[in-house]
Amino acid sequence: MPVNYPPAPKHTPRWMIAVTLAAMVGIPALILGAVLVATPLLQPGVLDAALGFGPETSPWTRDLVYVAAVLGLGFLMVNFGAIFSGAISWYERRVAGRIQSRIGPNRAGFLGFFVWIADAVKMILKEDLVPAEADALLFRAAPYFVLVGFACTFVVLPFGHSLAVTDLDVGIFYVTSVTALTVVGILISGWSSNSKWALFGGMRSAAQVISYEIPAGLAIFVPVAMAGTLSMQGLIRAQGGFPWEWFAFRNPAALVALFILFTSQLAEANRTPFDLPEAESELVAGYLSEYSGFRFAIFFLCEWGNIWVLSAIAVTLFLGGWQIPGVTAEQIDAVRGAATVPALAWWGWNALSLVVFTAKTLVLCNVVVWLRWTLPRIRVDQMMGLCWKYLVPIAFGCLVFTLFWQVGVGARPQLEAITGGVLFAGAVVLALLFGRRVRLNIQAVQGDKFDLSNW
């Protein structure tokens, strides 16, 4: 006779562990490897040489090839964003589980890693419902505004020394402009849903994002004033590989500006503690209330993908970007060689810079996730008060201080080196104190030791 279930295995089978680990390492490695290989090769100069384009070639043909190459790169980057947002949705649930003394998703694959794929399949199979009284056209269009606002940032987000789709002169300005599209999408979705909850969520989001654009913009001016450029690559090249050469430590105002920028970006990405637009306990799901199926998945893809975007921007502006300690960007440029395809050493340094940038960004992503499970959601008036009473004045102060600071650095260049050393040492001491405090917290519970088992 058939038995209800086979007896559940006490341990995950070995093949399942192997498959999951292969996917966990393989999928990011595959896509980052594709970024590493494709980005330098799909640039106009290389394409010209490879396809034998000369001055006699019709500009139409060239443009067509360039556009196709850029579209291919864009497709790759958006895929990276999508896979990252899926994987971090799993990671966030696991971290949330442990912080709350539970386990989190653990059924699909080893450690439940494939839960994000299961989620995506579930969402795609669900009905794409449009409420009867909704403004159907706007309702259907809203997720694409959000998706475009998210995907367009990847045009200038660097991944490594030469690994960016393009290096716009106005890079960081472009990022702040296109991310504003997200709030348009959220506002449209809130309005067109024809639901009170959704409208509340949309209006809150508009108020929140537009308010926090101001401290974010002011904080961005600080590294821009220090580097003298708006280009993302230029901002990174103005910094160094070692922590005391990062903008965050070279100038005390920049350290404050880093925190202001990070807070504002959390608010712009609707992350806890600023998740008022979709506050589950107050607004059902805010602007998402009426969405289902694939459109809902797009909203969440962008929300989680924005974790990468905001971390990458903070790393680019303040934390040295892809700079490898001990190797300057000019040294990497020098080993490229004159050939169309760069020399092998150049590829190696690029791969290392990719690893450095990814590692720094993932650390910041961890902080974002960690903050979400630490802080409660703030009230609307607190959210507004924080922005207008604290962040905006302090950001203005940072900007003014930085302008004077740059004058001082111009007169005495060693000022930056001293500040960098002192502030970095202070940061290390604070980190050690924090670690000690965490250890004391663990010891405070009798017999409950440092333990990462029971996954």
Add this chain to the structure above:
Amino acid sequence: MPKETVEQYIGNVTDTVSSFWHGLSITLSYLLRRPITTQYPDRTELPVRDTLPPRYRGFLEVDASICTGCQACERACPIGCIQINLEKDAANPKLRVVTQFDIDEAKCMFCGLCVEPCPTGAIQHTREFEASQRSVRNLTFRWADPENPFPVYKVVKGAEYFPRAPLGSILRARLEAKRWDAPGPEFLPPDPNAAAPKKAGPGAKAAAAKPAPAKVAEAKPAEAVQAAAQTAAPAEATAAPVAPAAPAAAQPDGGAAAAPTPPNPGDGQPA
């Protein structure tokens, strides 16, 4: 709004910083600790039913070999989820047999009132609780086989012990034999006159409700409620003279059958 002093302003900023410091260290310490949750059911050391207290009230189990057919449990049940039918044995008119002993575990509220009046302890709560079913009808446990009814148990005078099977063993065998996604039984007999299967649905339901008042005359009150609510296939068989006629009568006005409410079987029962 009261004016904020500079001290308050700076105090707010330092409060924020220190609360971040404390809060983040606390959550990080929890991140590095062992979760308290135990994964059910794979990582539990014992099957959960074996860790439950002995008087846990799980699914009901009936040991047919010591059931006296007294129907005390049926009368005790406050929601009427037990239905028992007794008949005389065709071969031996002196012997009574139980043709139906159904317990609807989906309705059962696990109060234990049926266990207390049982003279032999045939009906008992077990510690089984993992028996979810795709079809709710599969949660009706049939402890008597209508094709092969079991004879009632004769209590020996002055007996202090009844040979009961180990508690839970019969139920466990039943649960293991039943797939969780097995299709539910067809409770209502297929209508012989049904032309369109869509119309047969409401018509058959009305038919199921109608014969109930007719049965009140011969059946006990509690049974009548059961018959109306469930109209299980064996019940139809026992009420042979009524059941086949009723669907035919109800069929012509299949759509209208819902409008005039059939007399509530609960009414007039005390008479």
